[in-house]
Amino acid sequence: GAVVSQHPSWVICKSGTSVKIECRSLDFQATTMFWYRQFPKQSLMLMATSNEGSKATYEQGVEKDKFLINHASLTLSTLTVTSAHPEDSSFYICSADLSGGGGEKLFFGSGTQLSVL
Amino acid sequence: QKEVEQDPGPLSVPEGAIVSLNCTYSNSAFQYFMWYRQYSRKGPELLMYTYSSGNKEDGRFTAQVDKSSKYISLFIRDSQPSDSATYLCAMSTGGGNKLTFGTGTQLKVEL
Numbered sequence: 001g002a003v004v005s006q007h008p009s010w011v012i013c014k015s016g017t018s019v020k021i022e023c024r025s026l027d028f029q030a031t032t033m034f035w036y037r038q039f040p041k042q043s044l045m046l047m048a049t050s051n052e053g054s055k056a057t058y059e060q061g062v063e064k065d066k067f068l069i070n071h072a073s074l075t076l077s078t079l080t081v082t083s084a085h086p087e088d089s090s091f092y093i094c095s096a097d098l099s100g101g102g103g104e105k106l107f108f109g110s111g112t113q114l115s116v117l
Numbered sequence: 118q119k120e121v122e123q124d125p126g127p128l129s130v131p132e133g134a135i136v137s138l139n140c141t142y143s144n145s146a147f148q149y150f151m152w153y154r155q156y157s158r159k160g161p162e163l164l165m166y167t168y169s170s171g172n173k174e175d176g177r178f179t180a181q182v183d184k185s186s187k188y189i190s191l192f193i194r195d196s197q198p199s200d201s202a203t204y205l206c207a208m209s210t211g212g213g214n215k216l217t218f219g220t221g222t223q224l225k226v227e228l
Binding site: 004034043044046093106107108109 | 123205215216219
């Protein structure tokens, strides 16, 4: 199946610093990528939809100035957590859409565990 | 009320048992139904994908969708210790691949 690479897999940072997470589709072009956040023993919550060449669409309650998303090419989307605080500590997962259909062509990255001290 | 309800478990079964995992939902607009397997601190892996109501079988896995009851199930036959993971149901209306996930059920298959 298609491969989505997410980097880094684990990051620790100090409160107030910014962290960038990369999501790459390795063997296909993805017009649309999605960013999710998952707290322990909880569901994946969609944060935003990232479209190549345009502004991301954020879900209700997600601060667009805090979670900056850039989708500059068809194979790369980045999520930058700005001025991170301990409450931002979570597992962040990206996914890439291969076809634009109902979900069968949606591939997930391996996730990034962010710990803010 | 959450859009998708899923018992978080944990569910512990002996090796070889048949496992039944379920989700209920409230949004009648959902048309695409998926089951993902997620190992600890990894991204979800698609197991089954079903459109609308009906059954779908793939090896040891069977997915069932009953739209009239807003209820979906995943059955795992001859469960193995390697099946130990968290199983997430997910649904979409079909527009743009925005998925709504259940909380996941933690499954442990014991020797």
